[in-house]
Amino acid sequence: MSKPKVLITRRWPVSVEKKLQQLYDVTLNHDDHPFSADELKQALQNYDAVCPTVCDSLPAEVLNVANKRCKILGNFGVGYNHIDIAAAKQQGLMVSNTPGVLTESTADIAMTLLLMSARRGAEGDRLVRAGQWSGWCPTHMMSSDVTGATLGLIGFGRIAQSMARKAHHGFGMKIIYFKPTPADPSIVTDLKAIRCETIEDLLPQCDYVSLHCPGGNDTRHLINQSMLNLMKPSAHLINTARGDVVDSKALIKALQEKRIAGAGLDVYEGEPNIDPGFLSLENVSLLPHLGSATIGTRTAMGEKVLENLAAFFAGEALPDRVA
Known part of the structure; x- marks a missing residue:
């Protein structure tokens, strides 16, 4: 046969x-x-x-x-x-x-991007490689605190919950999330997580926003100019979900105008063809879709x-x- x-x-x-x-x-x-x-x-x-x-x-x-x-x-x-x-x-x-x-490896990349964006890791790496670092000084490349900050998760499936555990138990972060229905009570209790009724309620409260929703027509450009305008000027956006969840042009403009502090991206609209607007920005950390790459x-x-x-x-x- x-x-x-x-x-x-x-x-x-x-x-x-x-x-x-x-x-x-x-x-x-x-x-x-x-x-x-x-x-x-x-x-x-x-x-x-x-x-x-x-x-x-x-x-x-x-x-x-x-x-x-x-x-x-x-x-x-x-x-x-x-x-x-x-x-x-x-x-x-x-x-x-x-x-x-692929839950844990993707959540690891989300946390990696959060830390890179918060602490200006990619920018610092470029500075050292270019031979432009002149030595330590008290005000050089100051960045954002992670420990104790508020992490907002859009979507609360396996990967989001794993990231929440790493963030809450490892960094003492406060966890809030948006999901159409409440999450498992045992998970909520473990993470002391607070559910927001809408994304619009979630965004203004967050120091970091991480996307964990599926791609497709229902979520295309879910994060657009109006949503970005709801975020704090000091906030960072992390995307390890799907590229088309974020309106690239709107995000580039928000980063250029410093309407948000930074972004960490592992996925992109039309990848591997990345909007060239991202490439000239210092306040974005870019990875080549490494979420599950172990x-x-x-x-x-x-x-x-x-x-x-x-x-x-x-x-x-x-x-x-x-x-």
Whole structure:
């Protein structure tokens, strides 16, 4: 009996690729190039399973390709707003993701960006590398306190809760959050977290605001000029969620005009094409979408995809089905 044909759209950790080669008739992306729309259409026509990443845009016009062989999209990542879920359902395509395993690493990056932005870490690194540091002095590169400050979280799922634990228990930060419904009482009690009824209520209270909501049409430009105007001039915005949650032009203008103190970004609208306005700013810390980029996390993500593929080809329920 022939093995199912599986396509992996980008390079995965070697240990996971080896397992894929043992289990399936797998095609790997050896040069790790981003797939075009035409390549994705051909993949849907030629493979039983396609395993995309956030880099692979799968709108309806791609998913609706004729003569489709593919029956499952085993997404390598927890976010799936790059896939038109409604079109996938209409086409009878199952979609799975990789929840849970990237919680801590992404929360770590959110805290990293908060600290970088608060303490002007990226700016200081650039100064030293450029040979422009003339030595310590009492007023040089003064920055913002983190310990005891107020952290506001927009979205309060696994990653936001993990960041809240690190911030509250590690730095004594006060935690407030926005979520349409109240969080688990035990979590709220542990973190002494206070729920805000609206984002507009949350923003003026925060020294730091961290975004943890999904991407997509419902949250596109959730943080826009009017929302940024509600933040304190001393506040910092952190985004490890999805780039399109923030209106880049509005954020750049707010940073230029010092209407907020700083920002730390791991995700961007239209990435990897970053608005050049960010590149000339000193008060923004920029990372290249490193949220889940640890060896352990990325391996665990691949193992999650393997579990979903195994269940699918065995005719069993997918552990992490989203469509």
